Amino acid sequence: MIVGWLVASLQGIGMFFLHPVFYVSIILSLFVGYLRVKRERRGFTIRINSLFQELRQLLPIGLLIGVLLSILTIGSGVVIPFAAILLMGIFTILLSLTFQVRLLSPAYIVGLSFLTIVFLAGREIEIPIFSEAFHSLDQPVYPSLAVLLGLLLLAEGILISKGGSKQPSPNLMVSKRGQVVGTYKARKIWLLPLFIFVPGGELVAPIDWYPVFSIGELHFTPIAIPVLIGFSKTIQGSLPQIAIQAQARKVTVLAVIVTTLAVFGNWYSYLSIVAVVLAMLGRELIHYFSNMNDRKLPFYFSQSKLGVKILGVIPHTPADKMGLEMGEIIMKMNGSQVSNEHEFYGALQKNRAHCKMEVIGHNGEIRFVQRALFEGEHHELGLLFIEEGRKERSRAIL
Incomplete structure (x- = not known):
């Protein structure tokens, strides 16, 4: 049994480097860095940080959080249908094409995947290429996917807290009163290697009650997938680190609430739907009110009479x-x-x-x-x- 688990795990890790999201993350990081350098040169005639700054920050902290999150998902036995893995990859790529980095939140990526499965359940809709994965869906609500959303949202809060305020990019603008003021733009992209189980395969549960958050399958396969998480915020009314830490705390609180509801959704499926909808609405409201409150403040980076x-x-x-x-x-x-x-x-x-x-x-x-x-x-x-x-x-x- 141990040899079987080891071989399956190594094969699952190899899937990480074959996933298109892994290569999309590299391209997106370089493009975001290019836009930042271009803006900095227009504003200050110099490049403030390296073109590869976003690429260098892509994996180190994400790797650590990904390992810890993988331990949680494996320890609790979160099993995710393969159709959901496909949808998460598709929505990640589609949202990346908008170049709105903030949309690369688990609330939107996993939330849209969850709602798509709910919509497709019981409908005779042919999905090209991956029809077999979608035909294998045997229920409309998968509580394990809601649990995964909550855990990834928690990871997002930690990532924003630890890395969101590192080396934000300064910018110049003209206020409504015609004065030159400074603002800061923080744009971060993190890549998490996440180890999860999908139904099917040769591995069986080592103990009767494992996995906890299963989908009724007795056999499963471990795979590693790249999860892309993005964060973007423009700050004008305070120091960047203060505003970003405040948003990180709100995302973390939302993640705890969503995860709690999602866990109980394993017994009451309607709570899984509530958790997912709450995550999507809550994440959007945090972004909206954070920006609105910041705009109400006077410009922090403006000329001072003291010096x-x-x-x-x-x-x-x-x-x-x-x-x-x-x-x-x-x-x-x-x-x-x-x-x-x-x-x-x-x-x-x-x-x-x-x-x-x-x-x-x-x-x-x-x-x-x-x-x-x-x-x-x-x-x-x-x-x-x-x-x-x-x-x-x-x-x-x-």
Whole structure:
């Protein structure tokens, strides 16, 4: 039995690299990175982060979450009909073609797959190529699919919390009052390798009550599938990390509620439908109200009377090494009071070998930052500011 499980598991892992979603995720990551770099060059004439930033972030954290989620699904014995796996892949590819990264949420991908199965149940509809997979569906509601949705939604909340605020992209725009202000756009894509069971095959349950969330099959096959999760948010009224963490908490709370309902759906099938509909509506409402509340706030990245507000810090530059952060305000440079970008760089020229700044941190306290400057380092320290002279360029971006 052990050898059979091992062989089947290795074959299932191989399915991960044959799945088209795996290659779609790579292409989509590169395209999102290309659009970001293009926007950054228009706004600031430089590339702030590498073209491959999204591709580098695609798998590392997703791999860890995927392994933990796979342990949960295998431990509880969540069995998913093969038709649902096909539908999840199809909806992932279709939603990817819209380039609306936020639509790559399990709430939409798994939710649409679940509702499609409910719709197809009992109907004589011929599905080209995969007709056998859909004809094998023997019931309209599969509680195991709702449980999977809840677990993936929980994974989405964790991913947003841990990686959603890493290296967001700054942007310039002109407000309704005609002032140049800064915003941030966070666009993230994660790929989770998920190990699950599908009905059929040679493997049998090792104990009578396993799998728990089954679909009435005594034999099943383990396979690994790529699950693509996307997140997108534009922030204007607060620091990106604060707004993104708040949204992550809401998604996590929604995931706990959905998962709880889905588990009870194993005994009361109508609760599975309630869980799926709640997940889809809840995820959309979180997005809507989060954006609406953010728009009501004044622009956080606007010009300050206290000094020059930092819009962004380019990685691996002197400013980054000095620990300067977005949203902080530079009051003085080399002893001179500064109120705009021109005055800042004028004061910097007073001493090209060393710079000393007085900075107002996020806690409102003043701290001193200083560092020796070396030949060949970034000539502007690696800081991005909001400058009135960029108004026309900002309009061009819009």
